[in-house]
Amino acid sequence: MARLILKNCYVEINSVDMSDHCSSAEIDVSKDDIDITNFGGAGREHAAGLQDNSFVLNLQQDFSAAEVDATLYPLWFNEVEFPVRVRPTAAGVGTDNPEYSGTCILLEYKPLSGDVGALSETSVSFVVQRDSFDRATS
Amino acid sequence: MRSAPKPSAAFNERRLANRNNKASGTFEVVGRKIVMGHKKGDRFTVEATEGELQALVDSGHLVRVEPEPTPVVVAATPAEKKVKNG
Numbered sequence: 308m309a310r311l312i313l314k315n316c317y318v319e320i321n322s323v324d325m326s327d328h329c330s331s332a333e334i335d336v337s338k339d340d341i342d343i344t345n346f347g348g349a350g351r352e353h354a355a356g357l358q359d360n361s362f363v364l365n366l367q368q369d370f371s372a373a374e375v376d377a378t379l380y381p382l383w384f385n386e387v388e389f390p391v392r393v394r395p396t397a398a399g400v401g402t403d404n405p406e407y408s409g410t411c412i413l414l415e416y417k418p419l420s421g422d423v424g425a426l427s428e429t430s431v432s433f434v435v436q437r438d439s440f441d442r443a444t445s
Numbered sequence: 446m447r448s449a450p451k452p453s454a455a456f457n458e459r460r461l462a463n464r465n466n467k468a469s470g471t472f473e474v475v476g477r478k479i480v481m482g483h484k485k486g487d488r489f490t491v492e493a494t495e496g497e498l499q500a501l502v503d504s505g506h507l508v509r510v511e512p513e514p515t516p517v518v519v520a521a522t523p524a525e526k527k528v529k530n531g
Binding site for chain 1: 464500501
């Protein structure tokens with residue numbers, strides 16, 4: 308299997324292709340660590356609890372119509388649940404290009420953040436709701 | 446600079462209550478970005494939650510395209526026909 312240099316990740320937020328304004332993508336999957344240690348041994352025992360997954364995307368801010376801010380602000384303001392999809396490349400979904408998706412909610416959003424002379428970027432965490440997280444290969 | 450008129454509290458409450466209901470409609474892509482695989486100028490029919498669709502409209506990606514109204518043909522009553530024919 309070839310190593311992957313990230314060049315053209317596919318990022319979709321609420322069904323809108325935002326790949327051309329996204330500079331980094333991170334898919335965080337985790338499960339609560341439940342301690343089920345008992346008197347039966349000399350070490351701790353762990354069990355997987357509830358999933359707590361999220362997508363963390365770094366977006367280059369754009370205040371034009373139908374761009375980054377116009378897309379994200381209504382999602383935060385209207386408290387909407389919406390789909391987020393991320394693939395390693397823009398090619399179709401496949402075993403070597405899995406699509407991670409989930410129904411998300413936007414709880415925090417920084418429309419403006421940056422230093423003088425720097426590119427205006429915003430790092431956004433999309434929290435996956437319930438059990439909607441999925442990894443599709445076809 | 447003028448900002449958009451604020452919706453009433455009642456309207457906002459109704460909108461938030463309905464945001465996860467399924468809705469469908471015909472939309473046209475008016476923004477530069479690809480939406481649901483459709484590019485600017487494409488028209489398509491889609492089913493999603495009201496919240497998702499409203500956010501896409503609010504953000505300027507889509508506009509709702511009302512279906513062409515069907516012309517209603519009303520038949521003339523016998524009395525009207527008589528008047529017409531003399």
